[in-house]
Amino acid sequence: MRFEFFDVTADTGYWSFGSSLEESFENAALAMFEVMTNTSQIRKLEKREIEVISEDKISLLYDFLEELLFIHEVEYLVFSDFEVEIQKLKEKYKLNGVAEGEKINPEVHEIRGEVKAVTFHKMEIRKEDGYKVRVILDI
Amino acid sequence: MSMEEVLNKVRDCVWELPSNYKKSMRVPGRIFLDDEALKDLEKGAVDQVANVASLPGIQKFSIGLPDIHFGYGFSIGGVGAFSARNGIISPGGVGFDINCGVRMVRTNLSEEEVRPKIKEIIDTLFRNVPSGVGSKGKIRLKKGQIDEVLTNGAEWAVENDYGWEEDLEYLEENGKMKEANSDKVSEKAKKRGVPQLGTLGSGNHFLEVQKIEKIFEPEVAEKFAVEKGKIAILIHTGSRGCGHQVCSDYLRIMDKAYKRHKINIPDRQLACAPVDSDEAQDYFQAMSAAANYAWANRQMILHWVRESFEQIFQKSAEDMGMSVVYDVAHNMAKKEVHEIKGRSKELYVHRKGATRSFGPGRKEIPSPYRKIGQPVLIPGTMGTSSYLLHGTQTAMDETFGSTAHGAGRKMSRAGAKRKYRGEEIQKYLQKKGIIIKATSMPVVAEEAPGAYKNVDEVIQTVEKSGISKLVAQMVPLGVAKG
Numbered sequence: 001m002r003f004e005f006f007d008v009t010a011d012t013g014y015w016s017f018g019s020s021l022e023e024s025f026e027n028a029a030l031a032m033f034e035v036m037t038n039t040s041q042i043r044k045l046e047k048r049e050i051e052v053i054s055e056d057k058i059s060l061l062y063d064f065l066e067e068l069l070f071i072h073e074v075e076y077l078v079f080s081d082f083e084v085e086i087q088k089l090k091e092k093y094k095l096n097g098v099a100e101g102e103k104i105n106p107e108v109h110e111i112r113g114e115v116k117a118v119t120f121h122k123m124e125i126r127k128e129d130g131y132k133v134r135v136i137l138d139i
Numbered sequence: 140m141s142m143e144e145v146l147n148k149v150r151d152c153v154w155e156l157p158s159n160y161k162k163s164m165r166v167p168g169r170i171f172l173d174d175e176a177l178k179d180l181e182k183g184a185v186d187q188v189a190n191v192a193s194l195p196g197i198q199k200f201s202i203g204l205p206d207i208h209f210g211y212g213f214s215i216g217g218v219g220a221f222s223a224r225n226g227i228i229s230p231g232g233v234g235f236d237i238n239c240g241v242r243m244v245r246t247n248l249s250e251e252e253v254r255p256k257i258k259e260i261i262d263t264l265f266r267n268v269p270s271g272v273g274s275k276g277k278i279r280l281k282k283g284q285i286d287e288v289l290t291n292g293a294e295w296a297v298e299n300d301y302g303w304e305e306d307l308e309y310l311e312e313n314g315k316m317k318e319a320n321s322d323k324v325s326e327k328a329k330k331r332g333v334p335q336l337g338t339l340g341s342g343n344h345f346l347e348v349q350k351i352e353k354i355f356e357p358e359v360a361e362k363f364a365v366e367k368g369k370i371a372i373l374i375h376t377g378s379r380g381c382g383h384q385v386c387s388d389y390l391r392i393m394d395k396a397y398k399r400h401k402i403n404i405p406d407r408q409l410a411c412a413p414v415d416s417d418e419a420q421d422y423f424q425a426m427s428a429a430a431n432y433a434w435a436n437r438q439m440i441l442h443w444v445r446e447s448f449e450q451i452f453q454k455s456a457e458d459m460g461m462s463v464v465y466d467v468a469h470n471m472a473k474k475e476v477h478e479i480k481g482r483s484k485e486l487y488v489h490r491k492g493a494t495r496s497f498g499p500g501r502k503e504i505p506s507p508y509r510k511i512g513q514p515v516l517i518p519g520t521m522g523t524s525s526y527l528l529h530g531t532q533t534a535m536d537e538t539f540g541s542t543a544h545g546a547g548r549k550m551s552r553a554g555a556k557r558k559y560r561g562e563e564i565q566k567y568l569q570k571k572g573i574i575i576k577a578t579s580m581p582v583v584a585e586e587a588p589g590a591y592k593n594v595d596e597v598i599q600t601v602e603k604s605g606i607s608k609l610v611a612q613m614v615p616l617g618v619a620k621g
Contacts, residue, residue: 005553006553007551007553007554008551008552008553009208009209009548009549009550009551010209010210010215010548010551010552011552012552012553036272036273037272066387070327070330070331070384073331073334073335073380074330074331074333074334076273076275076334078273104272104273105273106271106273106578111271111272111273111578111579112272112579112581112582113272113341113342113581113582113585114271114272114340114341114342114621116235116236116342116380116383117235117383117384117386117387118387119211120390120407121211121408138211138235138383139552
């Protein structure tokens with residue numbers, strides 16, 4: 001299992017899993033796009049590179065998802081494939097990532113809900129059977 | 140611990156959360172609920188009312204309205220008013236969708252004229268107003284124009300031929316926060332704003348064609364120019380990705396600010412800064428700019444609504460009497476003057492999932508309505524009634540001139556999707572004579588009427604407690620959704 005959604009009254013929350021921190025981040029990104037569409041319908045036609053630097057791992061996850069949301073809104077892209085590398089700098093963390101997908105098209109992709117924002121609410125990274133991270137999106 | 144044991148009844152539908160509930164509380168809480176709804180009150184939401192009561196400079200009460208539910212930091216359906224001298228400003232007290240709001244448009248069309256064409260009307264609205272994930276706005280702003288939108292709001296839209304000059308008179312703040320400063324809005328927020336201007340969005344946002352079903356106060360209805368049996372339109376949307384980004388940006392800034400200013404907060408999501416700090420004033424100016432974006436957005440959508448009706452009825456919008464009743468914001472902070480212990484004081488009033496409900500005489504109210512109090516619009520959910528009310532002196536005295544904003548969810552989106560299917564909801568509503576057209580069937584399931592508290596009960600509590608008074612009830616004929 002790559003991610004699992006859970007109930008939040010007004011919004012959408014999920015846990016994503018991975019054998020490494022990187023993989024749990026990749027699956028967190030996949031789950032976010034699963035909220036918007038059926039990611040299995042997304043073809044890998046376009047590629048975007050992402051770099052974020054943040055003060056801690058939680059903020060790194062937040063900034064990574066926010067950056068993807070930003071690209072989605074400005075370029076209409078949805079992604080289904082991610083590759084993430086995380087490096088520890090002196091007092092910060094750096095993420096380099098590649099996301100692959102295509103422009104959203106209602107004739108090809110199932111249209112689900114819009115994601116308004118990533119939140120810090122209950123955001124968590126746990127080292128448990130590999131890694132699991134918790135994300136709540138504002139819908 | 141039951142919440143009934145914690146709260147003290149002040150009078151029917153009004154409860155006090157004593158300030159000894161939490162040690163950090165500076166003022167008591169006030170929660171507006173009837174006895175029935177009190178049983179379902181979440182402890183999490185009560186704790187949030189108490190947390191807001193703990194912030195510096197809070198005045199009188201931390202307030203929970205009849206549609207209160209748990210939110211991030213501040214509850215949704217909550218109001219906190221902070222001294223403009225020694226209080227704070229917090230983006231969490233406004234929320235992500237800055238100036239999400241509702242606009243009501245009247246028509247002189249009757250149900251008999253509209254009902255036979257409702258499918259065509261909804262199809263046309265759906266075509267003319269972009270909505271849903273990945274929808275593109277119909278216009279492309281030129282470089283620099285986004286700053287004009289952020290600075291001038293609905294006024295920008297009218298200057299660019301979206302709608303009428305007179306529309307502006309019937310919008311809160313005339314559709315323009317004067318404090319807006321687009322320099323305080325990040326490039327990212329502007330970039331998200333450019334392609335989405337003139338789009339409805341998704342989730343609970345909608346365009347609804349309604350019939351005015353019932354009039355409660357004929358004299359006020361006459362002043363508001365709404366008539367039983369006539370058709371009205373409700374537009375519900377906000378500041379789109381632009382506002383969401385402003386909120387996200389400043390949550391990060393405030394997260395550092397509260398530590399730097401050594402403000403003690405019970406929950407990190409109440410991150411805030413002292414009113415006179417750069418962080419607080421920058422946020423307020425950026426939030427005001429995002430609010431202006433939202434008013435421009437609703438103004439453009441209004442224009443396309445009028446065009447859609449013109450296409451179908453082959454009459455001008457003027458001939459169909461399609462003027463604005465009013466436009467309310469329900470996620471906002473505003474600098475307002477209120478009476479505290481007999482003295483006028485400037486406050487930053489944060490309304491999160493709350494509607495302004497100013498009573499008679501306030502200068503902010505358009506002059507034709509001023510003697511009555513401002514119009515208050517409380518939308519229901521898909522397929523249920525919406526209400527037109529007016530503001531009251533009771534609201535001025537007890538809620539800083541605020542009231543509920545809608546039904547409030549009771550079931551999670553995931554839960555609603557397990558319980559309902561979009562197509563079934565669509566058919567069920569069709570049987571009741573309500574046409575739904577949506578980009579996304581899962582969103583229709585998420586927004587199923589059963590996933591929300593009963594709006595009629597929320598309205599009853601509003602009416603009984605006196606924080607707004609009923610004028611008219613509207614029932615839907617058709618809905619276009621994202």
